[in-house]
Amino acid sequence: MxxxxxxxxxxxxxxxxxxxxxxxxxxxxxxxxxxxxxxxxxxxxxxxxxxxxxxxxxxxxxxxxxxxxxxxxxxxxxxxxxxxxxxxxxxxxxxxxxxxxxxxxxxxxxxxxxxxxxxxxxxxxxxxxxxxxxxxxxxxxxxxxxxxxxxxxxxxxxxxxxxxxxxxxxxxxxxxxxxxxxxxxxxxxxxxxxxxxxxxxxxxxxxxxxxxxxxxxxxxxxxxxxxxxxxxxxxxxxxxxxxxxxxxxxxxxxxxxxxxxxxxxxxxxxxxxxxVLRLITFFTANANEAHAWTVPKGSDAVHAAGLVHTDFQEKFIKAEVIKTAELKMHGSMKTLHDLGLIAVHGRDYVVEDGDLLLFKIRG
Ligand SMILES: Nc1nc2c(ncn2[C@@H]2O[C@H](COP(=O)(O)OP(=O)(O)OP(=O)(O)O)[C@@H](O)[C@H]2O)c(=O)[nH]1
Ligand SMILES: [Mg+2]
CATH class of the missing domain: 3.40.50.300 (P-loop containing nucleotide triphosphate hydrolases)
Structure with missing residues (x-):
């Protein structure tokens, strides 16, 4: 890293x-x-x-x-x-x-x-x-x-x-x-x-x-x-x-x-x-792996995607964004979904500390 x-x-x-x-x-x-x-x-x-x-x-x-x-x-x-x-x-x-x-x-x-x-x-x-x-x-x-x-x-x-x-x-x-x-x-x-x-x-x-x-x-x-x-x-x-x-x-x-x-x-x-380094943490998760990543404060979604996989940068469509604080409060993805708490953002979205990002990519 x-x-x-x-x-x-x-x-x-x-x-x-x-x-x-x-x-x-x-x-x-x-x-x-x-x-x-x-x-x-x-x-x-x-x-x-x-x-x-x-x-x-x-x-x-x-x-x-x-x-x-x-x-x-x-x-x-x-x-x-x-x-x-x-x-x-x-x-x-x-x-x-x-x-x-x-x-x-x-x-x-x-x-x-x-x-x-x-x-x-x-x-x-x-x-x-x-x-x-x-x-x-x-x-x-x-x-x-x-x-x-x-x-x-x-x-x-x-x-x-x-x-x-x-x-x-x-x-x-x-x-x-x-x-x-x-x-x-x-x-x-x-x-x-x-x-x-x-x-x-x-x-x-x-x-x-x-x-x-x-x-x-x-x-x-x-x-x-x-x-x-x-x-x-x-x-x-x-x-x-x-x-x-x-x-x-x-x-x-x-x-x-x-x-x-x-x-x-x-x-x-x-x-x-x-x-002091002005770094933040975001997360990705699938059945295989839950992963914490580090990026400089102010990084956008496409930059974050590129960190996960270089291909993701090019094939980026959108990112579903879940706040881990809300995940903690409600305890399940389904509840967050039902409450409309899963936001969809494009490449320019500025990643916040504690975001769980689910990238949607082409192909
Ligand atoms: N009493 C006491 N001794 C300490 C403490 N911290 C380190 N020491 C001792 O101080 C000595 C030097 O510690 P090192 O960690 O080697 O110091 P360093 O800064 O790496 O030194 P160089 O590599 O020579 O630059 C060792 O014998 C340590 O055991 C402490 O909190 N209390
Ligand atoms: Mg030493």
């Missing part, structure tokens, strides 16, 4: 531990800084009670949830944009993700070295963000130089591009992330082309100790920093969650109850990922 969230942060912040908790893949997570070098990839299915409902009512043989992909990336340190630590390697991995999950260490543990020796989550978050900003500065400068050379021919488009890049260069020089800058359409497309790192949506994870899940001064400081840079912040105990992920399902529930933890911590990260 390809919506990728990259785990980014200082060495020993707990990225691999959280990756294991999310994916249950058991990659190496030790107190040794730069433990991760090559990125790890893992898929997390999105639990969704609406899919269970569709599956049950359609009586489908199979159930396929929608997924997010997580990438565990090497730790980065101050100066990384100039080659410190693992240097530029991490940047190419970050440039390939759709959203950044910024893991910030809020746990105190003398056995786990901190690159700056002292605990200060806000400083850590700012240090990492600054490296991303410096990388963007380099990308924009490089593009400006290239355009300046091309502009010598007097091409008016080049002049326009140059003018559009000016405020972006200014923003990064002021150490501002590009996702916080209002971009016009030309600037948005330039930012996309350059694949600027700070234009990507960000979610903070405050990696806390099990005893501090209810809040600590460090977590609160990070939370207010996150508010000031308009990003969500989720407190998460990576170590405990990684241990839980290794247990059998029934043991997991017992363990969580005993710890007074919310069962939904992992799902909360995945769901927040959906929100």
């Amino acid at each position: 390809g919506f990728k969230c990259g785990l980014v942060g200082l060495p020993n912040a707990g990225k691999s531990t959280i990756f294991n908790a999310l994916t249950n893949l058991g990659v190496e997570a030790t107190a040794y800084p730069f433990c991760t070098i090559d990125p790890h990839f893992g898929i997390v299915p999105l639990e969704d009670e609406r899919l269970n409902l569709v599956h049950r009512i359609a009586g489908s043989a199979k159930k396929t949830p929608t997924v997010l992909e997580f990438v565990d990336i090497a730790g980065l340190i101050k100066g990384a944009s100039h080659g410190e630590g693992l240097g530029n390697q991490f940047l190419s991995h970050i440039s390939r993700v759709d959203a950044i999950v910024h893991v910030v260490r809020c746990f105190d543990d003398a056995n786990v070295a901190h690159p700056s020796q002292t605990m200060d989550p806000v400083r850590d978050a700012q240090d990492v963000t600054l490296e991303l900003i410096l990388k963007d500065m380099e990308l924009i400068d490089r593009r400006v130089q290239k355009i300046k050379t091309a502009a010598k021919t007097g091409d008016p488009l080049m002049k326009k591009n140059l003018e559009s890049l000016e405020p972006l260069a200014q923003a990064v020089q002021n150490e501002q992330e590009l996702r916080l800058v209002d971009l016009n359409p030309l600037q948005s497309s330039l930012v996309r082309e350059m694949n600027c790192l700070t234009a990507k949506p960000v979610i903070f994870i405050a990696n806390v100790d099990e005893l501090q899940l209810q809040g600590s001064p460090m977590t609160r400081a990070l939370e207010s920093h996150a508010v000031s840079v308009r990003a969500p912040c989720i407190p998460f105990c990576g170590k405990v969650q990684a241990e839980i992920a290794e247990l059998a399902q029934e043991e997991q529930i017992e363990f969580l109850n005993a710890m007074g933890l919310e069962e939904t911590a992992l799902q909360k990260i995945v769901r927040t990922g959906y929100e």
Whole structure:
């Protein structure tokens, strides 16, 4: 499906531990800084009670949830944009993700070295963000130089591009992330082309100790920093969650109850990922399979159909649209039909989160 969230942060912040908790893949997570070098990839299915409902009512043989992909990336340190630590390697991995999950260490543990020796989550978050900003500065400068050379021919488009890049260069020089800058359409497309790192949506994870899940001064400081840079912040105990992920399902529930933890911590990260990426879920169902799909908000019915099968796009006639909330309320397709609650729409219909779409195609 390809919506990728990259785990980014200082060495020993707990990225691999959280990756294991999310994916249950058991990659190496030790107190040794730069433990991760090559990125790890893992898929997390999105639990969704609406899919269970569709599956049950359609009586489908199979159930396929929608997924997010997580990438565990090497730790980065101050100066990384100039080659410190693992240097530029991490940047190419970050440039390939759709959203950044910024893991910030809020746990105190003398056995786990901190690159700056002292605990200060806000400083850590700012240090990492600054490296991303410096990388963007380099990308924009490089593009400006290239355009300046091309502009010598007097091409008016080049002049326009140059003018559009000016405020972006200014923003990064002021150490501002590009996702916080209002971009016009030309600037948005330039930012996309350059694949600027700070234009990507960000979610903070405050990696806390099990005893501090209810809040600590460090977590609160990070939370207010996150508010000031308009990003969500989720407190998460990576170590405990990684241990839980290794247990059998029934043991997991017992363990969580005993710890007074919310069962939904992992799902909360995945769901927040959906929100920051502006993604929605729609469903399809037949006797074979009930399937959850992910599309960007604002997608139309024909685009959604193309996701299910490339042929569907071309042969699209119409889509019957059922709201899963109404399906839940009335409990059967027949009742919805009798009540006139099954709408018929054409290719331009804008898909809404929670729609069950039954495509009618030619041939
Ligand atoms: N006490 C405590 N230790 C933790 C927690 N989360 C992770 N750790 C420990 O911190 C160490 C580093 O964790 P990793 O997950 O490997 O950190 P990383 O961010 O992937 O580090 P690099 O790959 O080196 O960038 C490991 O020994 C973990 O067990 C936590 O919530 N509490
Ligand atoms: Mg790691």
